[in-house]
Each structure stands twice: as structure tokens, then as C-alpha cells.
Amino acid sequence: MTHIHHNPPFRAEHLGSLLRPKELLQKRALVEKNELSQAECTKAEDEAVNKVVKVQVASGFGAVSDGEYRRAVFWGTFFEELEGMTEIRNPPMDLFRSYVPDIAGFIEKGHKPGQSCICTGKIRHKGKSTLIGQFEYLKTLIPEERWGEIRLTMIAPPWYHLRYKNGLAFPPEVYASDEEYLADISKAASEELDILYAAGVRSIQFDNPNFAYFCSEKMLAGWAKDKSNKKTPDELLDAYIQCYNDSTAQHSEKMHIGLHICGGNFMGSRHFSEGGYDRIAIKLFQKLNVLTPFRYLLPGIRHAPPGAGGFEPFCSTPPQPHKNVILGVITSKFPELEDKEKMKERILAGADVIAKGASQTREQALQRMGVSPQCGFASHEEGNLLGWEDMKNKLALVRAIADDVWSGEP
Numbered sequence: 464m465t466h467i468h469h470n471p472p473f474r475a476e477h478l479g480s481l482l483r484p485k486e487l488l489q490k491r492a493l494v495e496k497n498e499l500s501q502a503e504c505t506k507a508e509d510e511a512v513n514k515v516v517k518v519q520v521a522s523g524f525g526a527v528s529d530g531e532y533r534r535a536v537f538w539g540t541f542f543e544e545l546e547g548m549t550e551i552r553n554p555p556m557d558l559f560r561s562y563v564p565d566i567a568g569f570i571e572k573g574h575k576p577g578q579s580c581i582c583t584g585k586i587r588h589k590g591k592s593t594l595i596g597q598f599e600y601l602k603t604l605i606p607e608e609r610w611g612e613i614r615l616t617m618i619a620p621p622w623y624h625l626r627y628k629n630g631l632a633f634p635p636e637v638y639a640s641d642e643e644y645l646a647d648i649s650k651a652a653s654e655e656l657d658i659l660y661a662a663g664v665r666s667i668q669f670d671n672p673n674f675a676y677f678c679s680e681k682m683l684a685g686w687a688k689d690k691s692n693k694k695t696p697d698e699l700l701d702a703y704i705q706c707y708n709d710s711t712a713q714h715s716e717k718m719h720i721g722l723h724i725c726g727g728n729f730m731g732s733r734h735f736s737e738g739g740y741d742r743i744a745i746k747l748f749q750k751l752n753v754l755t756p757f758r759y760l761l762p763g764i765r766h767a768p769p770g771a772g773g774f775e776p777f778c779s780t781p782p783q784p785h786k787n788v789i790l791g792v793i794t795s796k797f798p799e800l801e802d803k804e805k806m807k808e809r810i811l812a813g814a815d816v817i818a819k820g821a822s823q824t825r826e827q828a829l830q831r832m833g834v835s836p837q838c839g840f841a842s843h844e845e846g847n848l849l850g851w852e853d854m855k856n857k858l859a860l861v862r863a864i865a866d867d868v869w870s871g872e873p
Contacts, residue, residue, distance in 0.1 A: 471612065471666045471719040472755040472833050473525035474872045475865035476789050478723055479616040479668060480537055480839025481518075481530035482846045482854045487511040491844070508532050509600065516604045522858045523866075525873045526614040526666060527605060529597055530841075537670055537842045538618035540593050545651050547584035547637075554579045559626055562685020564676050566626060580623055582633035586647040588654040595662050602663075611665040616723075619671035620652045620710045621645060621703040629691045641694070641702055649709035656714045668721045669753070670839075673703065675724050678742045700746060708752045721755035725791070725838045744776030748786065755787040774813040778820030784831060788817060791837030793861055798853035806864055810834060834864050 490507040493499035515530040531537055543550045556575055559566045569575055594615050601613045624632045624645070638644040656667065676682050677700050686696055694702070711720050724740075724747070740747075747756060780786055790813050792806045810832065811825065818828035840847055840854050849857075865872070 471526055471614070472721060472787050472789055473865075474833045474869040475524055475862045476526060476833050476835040477519075477524060477528075477858060477861065478670070478795075478836060478839040479526075479528035479531060479614050480841050481515050481528070481532075482840045482849075482851055483530070483532060483844050484511050484514060484851065487532065488844065512600065513604060516601070518855060518858070520605070522855070523862045523873075524858070525612050527601065527609070527612055528614045528616065529601055531616060531839070533597055535844050537616065537839060538622060539616075541618050541655065542580040542623060544589060544591070544593055545586055546589055547582055547586035547647075548580050549583040550578060550580050552578055554581075558628065558631055560628055560685070560689065562682050562689070563626055564679050564682055565672065567681065579626070581627070582637065582644065584637055586644070586651055588651040590654075590658070592655055592658045592662075594655075594659060594664075598659070598662060598664055610663060613664065614666045614668055615659065615664055616668045616670055617652075617655070619669050619673055619707075620648045621673060621706050622671070625673050625676065625699070629689075629693055641699075645702055645706040646709065649706050652710035653713055656711065656718065660714060660717055664718070666719045666721075668723055669707070670723045672725055674700075674743060674747060675740070678740055700743065704746060704751050708750075711752060715752055715754075719755070720753050722751070722753045723838075724756065739773070740776040744779040748779040749781055754785050755789055774816040777813060777816045780817050780820055780831075782821035782823060787831045787833065788813070789833040789835045791835050792864075793834070793836045793857055795836040795838050795840045795854075795857060796847045796849070798849040798856075800856055800860055803860060803864055803867070806834075806860075807867055810864070810868055829868065834861055834868070836861060
């Protein structure tokens with residue numbers, strides 16, 4: 464396929480998740496107390512989306528999102544809308560693998576998941592997408608020639624499966640194996656993409672901290688101790704990659720499909736998972752059929768999580784022009800601004816590693832690269848430990864770095 468850089472991915476990217484204005488959070492709190500109607504809250508959401516789209520356009524970003532302002536958490540409501548999936552509030556903790564990083568993070572902080580979603584019957588798509596309304600509203604805010612640049616984020620198809628202890632993600636009388644369960648998840652995700660494509664959506668980003676979890680020494684140690692597991696971590700990772708590929712197989716030539724991988728965001732700007740991507744790089748770069756793996760790599764940055772590693776995993780990047788890498792060298796967790804020149808050096812260092820692995824020149828490698836923050840600014844509606852102006856400064860820095868490295872390109 465021909466890759467033109469006036470389409471996604473752009474040289475300057477962000478992850479779609481942006482800080483909610485305080486006014487919106489205040490209105491949401493009033494709705495929870497039954498002191499404000501949902502219609503009034505929707506109006507506040509509209510005003511907040513208007514505001515954040517203006518920020519993105521003014522900052523010079525190609526891909527435009529609604530900041531995920533219609534959602535309480537980054538994964539939205541895809542699973543809740545599927546037949547055969549049931550939302551559960553205050554789920555019992557004995558459902559969960561306690562060593563999976565996000566669950567372990569909850570336990571460490573004395574919290575528990577307030578909401579989860581579990582299979583209770585055969586999984587099928589109901590034929591309507593909750594993302595259509597978000598897309599249609601964004602179309603009213605930007606010129607028609609830019610509608611194809613609207614970025615919608617979706618939850619990873621295998622998202623909930625990893626959380627649950629072996630055998631508890633679905634009833635055994637409904638699915639005989641993980642493979643059967645994941646196959647129906649893939650069918651539902653593919654139908655979601657069908658609906659979005661018919662509506663005019665051309666850019667989708669899957670958000671999946673789960674892949675990074677397979678790099679976590681703590682999770683792998685917990686997995687080994689849990690004798691109820693029937694698969695090795697490598698076998699489960701293979702199953703998840705197959706789930707992705709089945710989900711996107713009918714759409715990879717029609718839509719830009721990207722993937723964001725990170726160690727997660729949690730309360731107080733902390734991450735969930737630690738570990739370099741060496742363990743999973745070959746499988747993700749060479750077996751996963753997406754166009755743009757977004758990476759969470761912060762070497763040399765003060766707030767990098769322990770073990771974040773260097774750029775060595777990029778040696779596995781195939782040389783195909785549609786295999787892009789967006790380097791997340793700007794932290795979205797804290798307000799301090801990175802040094803622009805040092806971050807440019809990091810991008811060039813990453814390009815050299817990609818070039819070496821693909822037998823290319825640095826310039827050829829740079830043609831398949833871009834820059835972004837390492838994660839969203841608000842995976843949960845509370846957001847990270849920085850303010851609105853801090854976020855704008857971070858976005859401006861991303862744009863400035865891109866302008867220096869890829870002069871004149873969007």
C-alpha cells in the first residue's frame with residue numbers, strides 16, 4: 464500500500480486522551496448527586512470538546528480527538544454494548560489475577576475495580592456503535608476535508624480477558640476455550656470497524672496496556688506461581704495477537720489502524736507496569752498487523768519507570784513503509800518540560816536503531832517515524848498531575864520537535 468504522510472500517522476501525534484476541564488468534572492459530580500440533568504451534562508461535554516478541539520487545531524495536530532470527554536475511563540463502553548457481556552459493579556476480587564499489573568496497582572493502593580465486564584453468554588455485536596455520536600459531533604467542529612483525520616480510540620479486543628483468573632472470563636458451558644471466546648470478540652470488533660467505516664471513520668487507535676504487561680517481571684513471576692494457568696505467557700500473547708489480527712483483517716487496507724502500548728496511567732500519575740519491550744518486540748512488530756505501534760519509551764527522562772529500557776527493541780521493526788513507530792519521548796504524567804534538543808537526539812538515536820535493524824539509512828527510518836507524548840493525559844477522568852496549560856505546553860513541544868525533525872510535514 465502507498466503511504467502518504469498527509470494521512471495518519473502524522474509526524475506530531477498525541478494519544479487522544481486529554482485533560483478534562485475542571486468545569487466538566489464539576490458538572491459530572493453534580494450528575495452523580497442527581498443535582499444536574501444528563502442533558503445539561505451533555506451540553507457541558509459539548510462545550511469541553513469544542514474547547515479541546517480548538518487546542519489541537521491551534522497546536523498544529525493533524526489527528527483530532529474529542530479528548531475522550533464522553534468517557535469516564537479510556538476504554539469506553541464497547542464491551543458493555545455487546546450481547547453476551549455484562550457490566551458488573553464492585554466485582555468480587557476473587558475474580559481477578561492479583562498479579563496482573565493494573566489489578567496489583569489497585570490492591571496496592573487499597574482500591575478495587577469499581578466496574579468490570581464479564582462474559583455471560585455468546586458474544587455478538589448488536590449492530591450499533593457508541594462511537595458514532597462522538598464521530599458525528601467532531602465532524603461539526605472541523606472542515607469536511609479533515610473528517611478523515613478524526614481519531615477514535617478503541618479498547619483492545621482482549622482487554623478484559625487477562626484480568627480474570629483462568630476459566631473465569633467466560634462460562635465453560637458458553638465457550639470451551641480461550642480461542643473460541645477470543646474468536647467471537649474478534650468478530651464483534653470487526654463488525655464495530657465495519658460500522659465505523661460505513662460512517663466515514665478512517666483512523667482508529669487501539670489502546671492496550673496489556674501487551675506491556677507481558678514485559679513485567681512481577682506479572683511473569685505471579686503467573687508462574689499460579690498453577691491454575693493453562694497457558695504460558697507466550698502462548699497467551701500469541702492468542703491476543705491473533706485476536707487483533709482477526710479483528711482488523713477486513714479493514715487494514717481501508718482504515719489507518721494504530722496501536723498504543725504503555726505501562727498504564729493510574730491515580731497520582733503513576734504507571735502500572737515496568738519492563739522493557741525486548742520480550743515482546745519481535746512478535747509485535749513482525750506478527751501484529753497494525754500500521755503504527757505507538758511505544759512508551761522514555762530513556763534518559765527523569766520520570767521514566769524503572770526498566771523502561773532503550774531503543775534496542777526497534778531493531779525488530781520490519782522495513783515496510785507502512786510499519787511506523789511513534790516515539791513517546793514526552794511524559795504526560797508530570798508538568799516539567801523536557802529539553803527539546805535532547806529529545807531530538809533521542810529520536811535520532813531511535814532512528815539509528817530502526818535503520819540498523821531494517822538495513823536502511825537514518826533518513827529512511829525517519830520516514831516511518833513520528834513523536835508523541837508517551838501516554839494519554841487522562842486515562843481516567845481525574846487526569847494526571849499536571850494542569851491545562853501544562854498539557855498545552857507539552858503538545859506544543861511535541862509539535863516543535865516534529866517541525867525541527869521533519870520540517871514542513873504535518
